[in-house]
Amino acid sequence: MSIKHSLFQRSNSACELCGSDLNLTIYEIPPVTTATEENTILACETCQSQINDPSAIDTNHWRCLNDSMWNPLPAVQVMAWRQLKQLDSESWAQDLLDMLYLEPDVQQWAEANRSDEDDDRAPSKDSNGTVLQAGDSVTLIKDLDVKGAGFTAKRGTMVKNIALTDDPEHIEGRVNGTRIVLLTKFLKKA
């Protein structure tokens, strides 16, 4: 049976992200060398065009991830995670990301498409020299004044699901519901 055939069968002939039944084609989840049922999803043209061109993203379209991110298939989970990451300036998308737990190998896969550009980047390390990865939880080892937000992030505060930045000494995370940049030297991996 061809991949296309099995994908149509497993998805009931619907886009595995938004449920549309229009213009469905196979989407190969980068980085793919050999397409299999495991590293492809069936996706509609609307979803695929926005995945391929993040500048054309229609935020409301992706509210569909509210349902599809619970799909048991790792391939669908990976694409849901990646699209939510694109949208993480939206609070609803950030909330979904916080709820979306991926198995460690799936998490690694979800982040794999960004590794190419990040290859030369030095790893982010916490105050103990432990390497920090996107999605890790950290705790603050001292009180930090959050400039511009008007509050102090207390020592011991846990920050979940951190994101890495271009600067290895800076990570991003949410404290008191506000997304802020934190210096890694004031953090400890939880």
Ligand SMILES: [Zn+2]
């Ligand atoms: Zn779709």
